[in-house]
Amino acid sequence: MLPHSGSDPSFIPLAVTTLESLQTRLGKSWEPVLSLLREMQGADLPAEPQIDLLPPINRYLPRADHHSVIRDILWTLSSEVAADTDTTPIALRTMSLAYQLYAGRTMAAFRVHHALSLPLEQPSDFALYMRPMNRVANILFSWRGTKRFHSMFPSIAQFITRQLMHSGLSEREFYRAFRRRQFIAWLGLLYEILNPKVSLNMNIKPIVLLTVAERMIPPMEGRRVQVEWLSALVERGAVSTTSVDKLSTEQLFALRRAHVIWHAVKRRCMECRTKIADEVSPQRCGHCQRAIYCTKGCQAQHWATSHRDICKIWSIVNMRSNKPEIRQGMKALPIDVTSMFEE
Ligand SMILES: [Zn+2]
Numbered sequence: 001m002l003p004h005s006g007s008d009p010s011f012i013p014l015a016v017t018t019l020e021s022l023q024t025r026l027g028k029s030w031e032p033v034l035s036l037l038r039e040m041q042g043a044d045l046p047a048e049p050q051i052d053l054l055p056p057i058n059r060y061l062p063r064a065d066h067h068s069v070i071r072d073i074l075w076t077l078s079s080e081v082a083a084d085t086d087t088t089p090i091a092l093r094t095m096s097l098a099y100q101l102y103a104g105r106t107m108a109a110f111r112v113h114h115a116l117s118l119p120l121e122q123p124s125d126f127a128l129y130m131r132p133m134n135r136v137a138n139i140l141f142s143w144r145g146t147k148r149f150h151s152m153f154p155s156i157a158q159f160i161t162r163q164l165m166h167s168g169l170s171e172r173e174f175y176r177a178f179r180r181r182q183f184i185a186w187l188g189l190l191y192e193i194l195n196p197k198v199s200l201n202m203n204i205k206p207i208v209l210l211t212v213a214e215r216m217i218p219p220m221e222g223r224r225v226q227v228e229w230l231s232a233l234v235e236r237g238a239v240s241t242t243s244v245d246k247l248s249t250e251q252l253f254a255l256r257r258a259h260v261i262w263h264a265v266k267r268r269c270m271e272c273r274t275k276i277a278d279e280v281s282p283q284r285c286g287h288c289q290r291a292i293y294c295t296k297g298c299q300a301q302h303w304a305t306s307h308r309d310i311c312k313i314w315s316i317v318n319m320r321s322n323k324p325e326i327r328q329g330m331k332a333l334p335i336d337v338t339s340m341f342e343e
């Protein structure tokens with residue numbers, strides 16, 4: 001079973017109050033879900049339904065008729081996050097909790113559907129629930145690098161953790177639902193929280209979630225987000241040719257060669273994305289060894305428009321990643337995801 005990401009039953013009363021006041025303000029009727037939350041609160045249960053608590057927890061799982069209410073709650077809360085007020089961190093936590101009502105039920109349904117006599121959720125159901133969550137991921141992503149992002153760092157990290165932890169649980173289904181471009185903001189956000197200098201009250205490491213997100217993102221988009229992240233680090237002065245030593249082992253790991261993460265990028269031109277046939281040997285950048293091209297023209301174009309700056313940094317990242325102590329550090333990273341998701 002996946003370790004818990006610090007689910008906190010003591011948060012339920014605050015979530016209930018938050019939803020009640022939103023309900024009044026916006027003239028909503030969320031009562032079935034609010035009752036469920038109040039019942040959970042009274043029952044002294046963990047905020048996240050756990051599979052080993054079944055069957056008693058069975059009755060606290062939302063019923064199918066709760067689903068549209070939970071979705072409405074998620075959309076409403078996403079607008080609260082977008083409004084960017086003092087209560088945004090609470091809105092984020094409440095969103096995680098409301099999402100977990102659904103995800104918890106789904107997790108249970110996947111594993112004990114024979115005992116629950118409930119219809120299994122479909123990938124299209126996941127996709128519906130993910131839309132408001134993705135909206136928030138995109139909002140948070142647009143805040144990266146700002147003071148606001150920094151001041152909300154722990155809340156953002158917890159939001160991502162709670163979200164991705166559940167995504168990993170029934171990965172294949174989620175993967176199908178997310179396939180398209182939905183995971184870009186999540187991967188981008190994870191890169192932002194890889195900084196180990198910021199201490200987070202989480203018992204699951206961002207680096208573990210990174211490997212989950214990497215597997216969910218379409219390969220070409222993954223490579224693009226990785227390059228954009230490096231460019232952003234350079235722009236912010238977080239990394240330069242003289243300061244690449246500042247990168248942590250986690251960050252260097254996240255910057256490993258794209259084709260190692262996403263095998264599909266191995267034979268695609270960096271500039272025009274054309275697939276390069278297996279029998280053709282691609283044009284390769286002699287400096288960084290990472291960028292490949294279909295033609296010299298594409299290589300020249302890419303060098304002139306963007307590669308020149310990144311290439312130097314890639315080369316140093318390559319060099320640093322090859323140092324024995326860094327390789328040792330990478331091996332020690334807790335990234336054996338399969339074992340994390342096993343029961
Ligand atoms: Zn090309």
Ligand SMILES: [Zn+2]
Pocket residue numbers: 285286287288289290291307311312314
């Ligand atoms: Zn290069």
